[in-house]
Amino acid sequence: MIRGASLPRWADLFLLPMVCLLVALAATALVVAMVGQNPAEVLLALISGAFGNPRNISYTLYYATTFIFTGLAVAVAHHAGLFNIGGEGQAVLGGLGAGLAALWWSASLPGWLMLPLMLIFSALFGMLWAAVPAYLQAYRGSHIVITTIMFNFIASSLLVYVLVNFLRTGGSMATESAPFAASAHLPGVQEVFAWMGLPWPQSPLNLSFFLALLACVGVYLFVWRTRGGYRLRAVGSSPGAARYAGINDRLQTLVAMGLSGALAGMVGMNEIAGVSGKLLLDYVSGAGFTGIAVALMGRNHPAGIVFSSILFGALFQGGAEVSFDVPGFSRDMVVMLQGFIVLFAGAMNYVIAPVLTSVFGLFMKAQHE
Numbered sequence: 001m002i003r004g005a006s007l008p009r010w011a012d013l014f015l016l017p018m019v020c021l022l023v024a025l026a027a028t029a030l031v032v033a034m035v036g037q038n039p040a041e042v043l044l045a046l047i048s049g050a051f052g053n054p055r056n057i058s059y060t061l062y063y064a065t066t067f068i069f070t071g072l073a074v075a076v077a078h079h080a081g082l083f084n085i086g087g088e089g090q091a092v093l094g095g096l097g098a099g100l101a102a103l104w105w106s107a108s109l110p111g112w113l114m115l116p117l118m119l120i121f122s123a124l125f126g127m128l129w130a131a132v133p134a135y136l137q138a139y140r141g142s143h144i145v146i147t148t149i150m151f152n153f154i155a156s157s158l159l160v161y162v163l164v165n166f167l168r169t170g171g172s173m174a175t176e177s178a179p180f181a182a183s184a185h186l187p188g189v190q191e192v193f194a195w196m197g198l199p200w201p202q203s204p205l206n207l208s209f210f211l212a213l214l215a216c217v218g219v220y221l222f223v224w225r226t227r228g229g230y231r232l233r234a235v236g237s238s239p240g241a242a243r244y245a246g247i248n249d250r251l252q253t254l255v256a257m258g259l260s261g262a263l264a265g266m267v268g269m270n271e272i273a274g275v276s277g278k279l280l281l282d283y284v285s286g287a288g289f290t291g292i293a294v295a296l297m298g299r300n301h302p303a304g305i306v307f308s309s310i311l312f313g314a315l316f317q318g319g320a321e322v323s324f325d326v327p328g329f330s331r332d333m334v335v336m337l338q339g340f341i342v343l344f345a346g347a348m349n350y351v352i353a354p355v356l357t358s359v360f361g362l363f364m365k366a367q368h369e
Contacts, residue, residue, distance in 0.1 A: 007357050013299050015360075017308065020297070020352050024344030028337055035333060042326055042337070049321025050314035056321070058189065058203035064306075064313030065205075065270045066091075066284075068212040070291025071309055072219050073264035075300040077144075079223055080256030081236035086133060086148025087264040088288025089155030090126040094265020096159055097125030098272045099177060099279030103167065106181035114183040118273050119211075119266065126265020127258045129155060134257030138250040144257070152288070160281065167279060177279035186273040206274030208266075215263060216302035222259075232256055264288060293342050296349065315341060 007016065029039035050060045070087045077084035101121040106114050133147035160175070167177040186206050193200040223229040234242040235252040242249055271283040294312055298304030319334040 007353070007360060011356075011360060013301055013304050016349065016353060016356055017297050017299065017304065019356055020344060020349055021311070021341075023352060024341045027344050028340045031336065031340055032333075037326065037329055037333075042322060042329060045322045045325045046314070046318035046337075048318075049325065050318030053201075055201040055203055056317060058201065058205040059317040060310065060313040061209055062203060062205040062270070062275075062313070063316045064309040065209045065212045066267050066287045067290055067294045067309035067312050068216065068305060069263055069267045069270070070287050071294035071298060071305040072212075072215055072291075072302065073260040073288075074291050074295035075298070075302070075305060076219060076223065076232075076263065077256050077260040078295065078300045079229075079236045080232045080252055081239065082134075082137075082144050082253065082256055082260075084130070084148055084257065084260045085145055085292065086130060086151050086261075086288070087291045088284055088286070089148070089152035090129050090261040090264035091267035091284045091288050092152075092155040092159050093129040094122040094126035094262075095268030095272045095279065095283055096162065097121035097123075097265065098268035099167075099180075102180040102184035102273070103177060103279070106184035109183055111183040111185070114181075115186060115273065118184060119269055122265045122268040122272075123262035124265070126261040126263070126268075128261070130257045130261025130264070131254060134254045138253040163279065163281065175281050179278045180273075184273060185277055186269060188274065204275045206270065208270040208274050211266065211269060213306070215266065216306055219263070220302045228255070264291070312342075 025043070029043070032039045032042050049056055051057055070091060073087045073090065074084055098118040098121055101118045102114070105117065109117070129151065130148075133142070133144055133151055136142035136147050137144045163175050163177065168175060169178045186208060188203070188206045189209070190200040190202055190205075192207065223233065231242070231247045232252050232255060234245065234247055235249045236256075239249045242252070267284060267287060272279060276283065290312060294305055294308045297311070298306070298308040315338045319338055322329055322337070323331045323334045
């Protein structure tokens with residue numbers, strides 16, 4: 001909950017984000033009108049492009065899957081008092097881990113063994129990449145924000161180096177690895193529905209969406225229902241008080257960042273195993289930074305992160321459709337539209353929360369009178 005606010009937990013988790021979203025839509029409508037477009041037409045095209053048919057819904061959930069992982073990564077670190085801006089690099093290393101596992105063993109291992117192995121490698125590589133900044137903060141005093149930002153650039157350069165010098169197929173100019181064997185393919189939702197005799201359109205949505213939902217459940221149970229989660233939140237609330245109570249705050253920094261990196265690394269399952277079937281450049285495409293806005297709007301709670309991830313997935317999918325369906329509404333305008341919604345729905349929490357708290361307090365006072 002925002003410092004100084006006295007909103008109930010349910011209002012902090014659900015009411016505040018909804019008010020922020022409504023303010024964001026109002027501000028966006030004003031800007032759209034200023035550039036000579038019909039706000040109602042653009043909004044309807046955005047909603048239709050994101051949820052208008054099963055194919056569009058699938059694309060929205062596909063984008064949301066990646067944002068759930070990166071949003072959870074930011075949230076876990078937040079509860080330990082850490083600001084992990086390294087989700088981008090941790091996701092890159094997670095994809096590299098999944099890709100290496102597939103290239104090494106997918107030709108000889110069955111899918112029921114290969115896919116869990118890829119998941120383990122993606123989480124492990126992301127965890128190890130996050131553990132270095134965690135160690136530097138816990139034992140050397142380096143600030144986690146600075147080190148995680150720098151590690152994003154190092155991760156991108158490392159992926160380029162490995163792909164260009166070791167994994168790129170001979171005779172190809174494309175910076176990508178050889179395709180994985182079939183056992184490294186994570187089934188798509190349309191394949192699963194086909195097994196059940198149900199029609200579903202082709203899309204990149206795959207079973208990692210359900211893996212992301214399981215990750216939400218796991219994060220909730222760990223952070224709020226275990227002693228380890230209590231220790232982590234105690235350090236995040238007051239490191240000094242936690243040390244006085246006998247909690248090792250340095251160890252909790254390593255634990256929180258390790259879990260955060262593992263969650264971000266799982267992005268590789270969605271992009272590498274579920275869609276491309278090979279290791280590529282730029283498969284993260286800024287999702288690590290979007291995860292910060294997702295976690296902020298979702299109030300760093302798994303349930304809120306799911307809903308905010310779907311919102312951001314709708315912005316990505318619906319925005320792409322708007323640029324095709326609305327004459328004169330260019331791709332640059334779509335980026336502007338997304339930016340305004342991110343600004344007001346995420347960053348404006350700190351502005352809107354005090355106002356909402358006052359209104360809520362007056363309403364509750366009137367109810368009691």
